[in-house]
Amino acid sequence: MGHEVRGIVAHAKGAPVTVETVLVPDPGPGEALVVVQACGVCHTDFHYRQGAINDDFPFLLGHEAAGVVEAVGEGVDTVAPGDFVVLNWRAVCGRCRACRRGRPWYCFNTHNAAQSMTLPDGTALSPALGIGAFVEKTLVHSGQCTKVDPAVAPEVAGLLGCGVMAGIGAAINTGGVTRGDSVAVIGCGGVGDAAIAGARLAGATTIIGIDVDPRKLEWATDFGATHTVNARESDVVEAVRAATGGFGADVVIEAVGRPETWEQAFFARDLAGTVVLVGVPSPDMMVPNIPLLEVFGRGGALKSSWYGDCLPERDFPMLVELHLQGRLPLDKFVSETISLDDVEQAFDKMERGEVLRSVVVLAKSEA
Ligand SMILES: [Zn+2]
Numbered sequence: 001m002g003h004e005v006r007g008i009v010a011h012a013k014g015a016p017v018t019v020e021t022v023l024v025p026d027p028g029p030g031e032a033l034v035v036v037q038a039c040g041v042c043h044t045d046f047h048y049r050q051g052a053i054n055d056d057f058p059f060l061l062g063h064e065a066a067g068v069v070e071a072v073g074e075g076v077d078t079v080a081p082g083d084f085v086v087l088n089w090r091a092v093c094g095r096c097r098a099c100r101r102g103r104p105w106y107c108f109n110t111h112n113a114a115q116s117m118t119l120p121d122g123t124a125l126s127p128a129l130g131i132g133a134f135v136e137k138t139l140v141h142s143g144q145c146t147k148v149d150p151a152v153a154p155e156v157a158g159l160l161g162c163g164v165m166a167g168i169g170a171a172i173n174t175g176g177v178t179r180g181d182s183v184a185v186i187g188c189g190g191v192g193d194a195a196i197a198g199a200r201l202a203g204a205t206t207i208i209g210i211d212v213d214p215r216k217l218e219w220a221t222d223f224g225a226t227h228t229v230n231a232r233e234s235d236v237v238e239a240v241r242a243a244t245g246g247f248g249a250d251v252v253i254e255a256v257g258r259p260e261t262w263e264q265a266f267f268a269r270d271l272a273g274t275v276v277l278v279g280v281p282s283p284d285m286m287v288p289n290i291p292l293l294e295v296f297g298r299g300g301a302l303k304s305s306w307y308g309d310c311l312p313e314r315d316f317p318m319l320v321e322l323h324l325q326g327r328l329p330l331d332k333f334v335s336e337t338i339s340l341d342d343v344e345q346a347f348d349k350m351e352r353g354e355v356l357r358s359v360v361v362l363a364k365s366e367a
């Protein structure tokens with residue numbers, strides 16, 4: 001049995017991706033087969049292609065996706081054929097020590113499909129983030145499928161599956177941003193702009209977008225930044241203090257993932273403020289030389305945000321609803337829609353900083 005479909009495969013470190021025939025098995029116990037309708041192009045896909053995540057080539061790329069369940073395996077009762085779902089890469093187990101302590105967003109034993117998708121010669125593919133969704137149909141664990149209102153466009157909904165959720169969650173879940181807060185966001189690409197949108201949604205009154213690229217500062221304003229700072233032209237810490245009565249921001253979200261920007265975040269917050277690191281550093285980066293007395297004396301919290309500390313079942317449907325009510329402009333993250341054959345060019349545009357998100361559209365909404 002199984003299904004023969006087209007998908008985007010990264011064969012070797014740094015090599016351009018190619019469209020290949022992929023064999024997808026029928027769902028086994030606990031699994032779901034999903035017809036992918038749309039999938040965003042994320043930096044993480046590019047990092048897989050570059051061999052920057054691990055060496056488990058060949059990879060089936062793509063992980064920010066929405067689609068329709070075609071079939072489910074034995075024992076699946078959370079989704080059914082015909083359901084419109086957003087795919088997530090943290091299907092919580094409900095049994096590990098984090099889940100048992102009531103903090104399932106930290107789950108240490110998340111689920112993926114047990115069976116492999118393969119190339120025609122039988123070579124198993126490593127799916128990006130346990131999903132693999134630049135493909136016409138994908139096989140995932142049923143817990144990776146979160147039902148949302150099908151009134152939302154798939155190319156918009158899919159983005160909640162990764163970067164946009166990471167940014168919104170960094171603000172509202174990890175950072176705990178609330179009414180009247182001041183928030184600074186360093187790095188105004190997809191994740192940073194989502195953090196700005198999240199801060200606005202939560203009622204922050206001062207939102208400072210910080211970047212070195214004027215185009216990204218325009219995006220930041222569009223998503224709700226009340227102030228912008230070009231880090232090439234101004235001292236970031238001084239500029240944040242100037243925008244917050246001289247004190248610093250209540251919450252500073254670092255969406256770059258570099259030691260120098262993390263250090264700016266550390267000093268740009270108010271006393272007892274919070275730093276949230278959502279940008280992903282590379283292994284060679286070290287925490288900068290900050291006096292331990294400053295860590296103690298400034299108080300507050302230094303946090304990291306995994307996937308926006310989200311619970312897909314709780315957060316995806318809620319954010320889709322807010323979008324449909326016109327209160328969260330998720331559609332603004334979609335810079336362009338492209339076809340499966342255009343992923344390699346989309347990586348170039350992303351690396352040049354020209355797009356927030358290119359989204360591959362595979363199947364029509366009425367599927
Ligand atoms: Zn768990």
Ligand SMILES: [Zn+2]
Nearest residue numbers: 042044162163
């Ligand atoms: Zn991603």
